[in-house]
Amino acid sequence: MRFLLVEDTADLARSVQDLLRLNGHGVDWAASLAEAQDCLAAARYDLILLDIALPDGDGRRFLADLRRAGNDSPVIMMTARSAVADRIDALDGGADDYLTKPFALAELEARARAVLRRRGGAAQTVRQYADLTFDPLTATMTIAGEVRELRNRELRLFEILVNAPDRIFSKDQLCDRLFSFAESVSDNAIEVYVGRLRRKLDGSSARIETVRGLGYRLTAA
Amino acid sequence: MTDSPARNRPARLGSGRVALTGSLRRKLVLQFLAVAAVVAVALFFAVRVTADRAAEAAQDAVLGAATIALSEGLRAEEDGLDLDLPPTTFSMLSAMGEDRVFYRVTLGSDTVTGYGDLPLPATLPPGALPEFYDASYLDTPLRLAAVTRSMLVDGRQVTALAVLGQTRFGQRAIADSIARRAALLGVGFFLLAVPLSLWAARSILGPVGRVTEAVARRGPHDLRPVNQSVPRELGPLIGALNGFILRLRGALSRTETFIAEAAHHIRTPLSTVRTEAEIALRQTQEEPTRVRLRSVIRSVEESSRSAGQLLEHALVLYRTDRVDRSEFDLAAVVTALVEAFRPTAELRDIALALDLRAGEVPVIGDRLMIEAALRNLVDNAIKYSDADGTVDVGLTVADGSAQVTVSDRGRGLGGASLADLATRFRRGGNVTDVVGSGLGLTIVTEVAEASGGRFSLSPRDGGGTCAVFSLPLR
Numbered sequence: 083m084r085f086l087l088v089e090d091t092a093d094l095a096r097s098v099q100d101l102l103r104l105n106g107h108g109v110d111w112a113a114s115l116a117e118a119q120d121c122l123a124a125a126r127y128d129l130i131l132l133d134i135a136l137p138d139g140d141g142r143r144f145l146a147d148l149r150r151a152g153n154d155s156p157v158i159m160m161t162a163r164s165a166v167a168d169r170i171d172a173l174d175g176g177a178d179d180y181l182t183k184p185f186a187l188a189e190l191e192a193r194a195r196a197v198l199r200r201r202g203g204a205a206q207t208v209r210q211y212a213d214l215t216f217d218p219l220t221a222t223m224t225i226a227g228e229v230r231e232l233r234n235r236e237l238r239l240f241e242i243l244v245n246a247p248d249r250i251f252s253k254d255q256l257c258d259r260l261f262s263f264a265e266s267v268s269d270n271a272i273e274v275y276v277g278r279l280r281r282k283l284d285g286s287s288a289r290i291e292t293v294r295g296l297g298y299r300l301t302a303a
Numbered sequence: 304m305t306d307s308p309a310r311n312r313p314a315r316l317g318s319g320r321v322a323l324t325g326s327l328r329r330k331l332v333l334q335f336l337a338v339a340a341v342v343a344v345a346l347f348f349a350v351r352v353t354a355d356r357a358a359e360a361a362q363d364a365v366l367g368a369a370t371i372a373l374s375e376g377l378r379a380e381e382d383g384l385d386l387d388l389p390p391t392t393f394s395m396l397s398a399m400g401e402d403r404v405f406y407r408v409t410l411g412s413d414t415v416t417g418y419g420d421l422p423l424p425a426t427l428p429p430g431a432l433p434e435f436y437d438a439s440y441l442d443t444p445l446r447l448a449a450v451t452r453s454m455l456v457d458g459r460q461v462t463a464l465a466v467l468g469q470t471r472f473g474q475r476a477i478a479d480s481i482a483r484r485a486a487l488l489g490v491g492f493f494l495l496a497v498p499l500s501l502w503a504a505r506s507i508l509g510p511v512g513r514v515t516e517a518v519a520r521r522g523p524h525d526l527r528p529v530n531q532s533v534p535r536e537l538g539p540l541i542g543a544l545n546g547f548i549l550r551l552r553g554a555l556s557r558t559e560t561f562i563a564e565a566a567h568h569i570r571t572p573l574s575t576v577r578t579e580a581e582i583a584l585r586q587t588q589e590e591p592t593r594v595r596l597r598s599v600i601r602s603v604e605e606s607s608r609s610a611g612q613l614l615e616h617a618l619v620l621y622r623t624d625r626v627d628r629s630e631f632d633l634a635a636v637v638t639a640l641v642e643a644f645r646p647t648a649e650l651r652d653i654a655l656a657l658d659l660r661a662g663e664v665p666v667i668g669d670r671l672m673i674e675a676a677l678r679n680l681v682d683n684a685i686k687y688s689d690a691d692g693t694v695d696v697g698l699t700v701a702d703g704s705a706q707v708t709v710s711d712r713g714r715g716l717g718g719a720s721l722a723d724l725a726t727r728f729r730r731g732g733n734v735t736d737v738v739g740s741g742l743g744l745t746i747v748t749e750v751a752e753a754s755g756g757r758f759s760l761s762p763r764d765g766g767g768t769c770a771v772f773s774l775p776l777r
Contacts, residue, residue, distance in 0.1 A: 091575070104585055180643075183570045183573070184573045184576070186581070195646075234651075266736040
């Protein structure tokens with residue numbers, strides 16, 4: 083996905099960009115509303131991540147102006163203030179969703195997907211691997227014309243693997259991306275999801291290989 | 304922020320300790336009554352003096368006429384004077400009541416007839432008009448009248464003096480009777496003044512009471528200036544009150560801004576830490592480092608959550624005092640809330656099931672506070688549910704109240720009571736492995752209290768927890 087990040091705190095903006103890029107997304111950064119305006123004039127974005135308090139104005143007003151001008155790009159507001167009060171403000175102002183800082187990348191991606199799904203999927207997210215077609219937006223996998231629905235963790239697990247085919251991911255690495263750090267995870271949790279995904283991949287040439295002592299990787303026979 | 308909620312709230316009107324020094328109304332009434340008493344006494348004396356004078360004038364008129372009649376009864380004879388006392392003279396005087404009458408007629412320095420020691424006037428009256436004077440005779444106060452008459456006796460021109468004295472019992476009786484009436488009049492006036500003073504005091508202090516009532520009747524959030532029309536004397540007081548209201552408004556809005564700013568300044572750097580840690584975790588393969596990074600992320604989540612909950616708790620406490628009540632559709636709020644949580648729940652493959660039996664559910668309350676409470680309930684249910692579970696959110700209307708039910712199939716309450724869990728920073732004994740601040744249920748309980756609603760937490764049949772948050776219907 084291609085994001086426009088409108089955030090004035092440079093440290094935070096830099097690390098959010100890095101993290102999004104690590105997951106294979108494209109990101110442009112605007113440190114002010116004026117810069118955001120320039121970016122929007124020059125490129126199309128799948129999603130705008132908009133902070134509320136910016137040096138040259140209020141993100142909510144910027145959004146309202148954007149909507150009045152007929153721009154209906156999907157917008158997720160980021161707030162570091164009271165979650166409830168800002169949520170009402172943000173949604174009333176035309177935002178598609180909101181995120182309270184600090185947020186996990188997985189949460190951002192989940193919300194972005196939900197917004198794009200609601201909007202009818204503007205982003206070109208469908209990807210091809212071996213003999214299967216994978217659409218993370220609708221959380222479906224199509225193998226030989228048969229559509230299979232993925233649950234959220236199956237989807238995210240497959241997304242991680244399919245973004246780097248043949249690369250070995252350790253259980254820990256997968257755990258860290260699949261589970262929230264706030265919850266306790268049992269040792270065999272990842273095996274459960276790998277097992278489920280293998281069943282969904284049944285009949286495809288793509289398969290998840292266990293590399294003993296190292297982890298898992300996606301390969302196509 | 305560790306104070307109890309009750310202590311955090313400003314003292315309500317009437318509960319503050321105010322030193323009351325006397326009553327304006329009593330002061331006014333007493334002053335009115337003092338004036339009325341002075342007026343009543345003055346009235347009494349004025350009536351008495353006037354009555355005394357009138358009685359004396361009446362006696363003088365009779366006494367004068369009788370004296371003139373007496374002097375006209377004098378006749379000159381060869382050997383002197385002869386008094387032909389006319390009977391009308393004494394019948395006139397007897398009209399005065401029990402009074403005794405004394406007379407004396409002198410010719411030059413000789414007493415011709417009557418009581419020889421009856422006191423004479425200091426100077427001889429010049430003409431035919433009687434001269435009146437007071438004197439004491441036989442230890443009795445007398446009113447006397449003296450008239451002179453020129454007569455020819457033996458061809459000589461002489462001046463005869465006729466003196467008539469009368470005791471003053473009749474006059475005293477009349478004066479006493481009038482004095483009694485004057486006293487009655489004074490007392491009556493005073494008695495009439497009592498209710499009048501009370502009424503006057505009440506009507507003067509009326510505007511004070513009306514302003515008090517207008518201010519006391521206001522809802523706690525009503526911080527408009529007082530714009531009642533009041534007497535000029537109350538103007539400065541109302542001005543001061545309005546100035547105070549303005550400052551209070553400023554302070555409250557600064558509090559809200561402060562809460563928002565505080566959240567911003569705490570959460571923004573935490574966001575950077577969290578994101579950086581997440582990147583580092585992705586980039587390193589070394590297990591000890593990864594363990595540390597996970598612990599960093601967990602701590603950031605814990606502190607950002609605590610900061611969020613603390614600020615939300617502060618916001619709830621602060622809003623409790625100014626409850627922004629408005630009517631809103633609870634069904635719409637619950638629906639939006641569930642939709643907002645759906646992606647979060649999906650991250651853990653938890654399904655959020657929404658069961659709306661009613662259509663619109665209009666309730667009155669502080670929407671922000673109620674949303675904060677419901678957010679905490681749904682958040683808790685998701686947090687404590689196992690992956691692949693379902694959280695059921697329902698909204699029903701029964702017995703004049705709207706009930707939001709949030710039930711999960713999580714680990715349950717572990718035997719803890721709501722009172723325990725609603726205690727600030729107290730968490731259930733069975734949830735130490737899950738990040739939490741121990742403020743969520745405190746917030747929910749406080750919002751329920753402030754909104755006139757109820758909150759209960761109970762084990763769910765078949766495992767899990769069932770939270771019920773109810774609000775009175777509009």
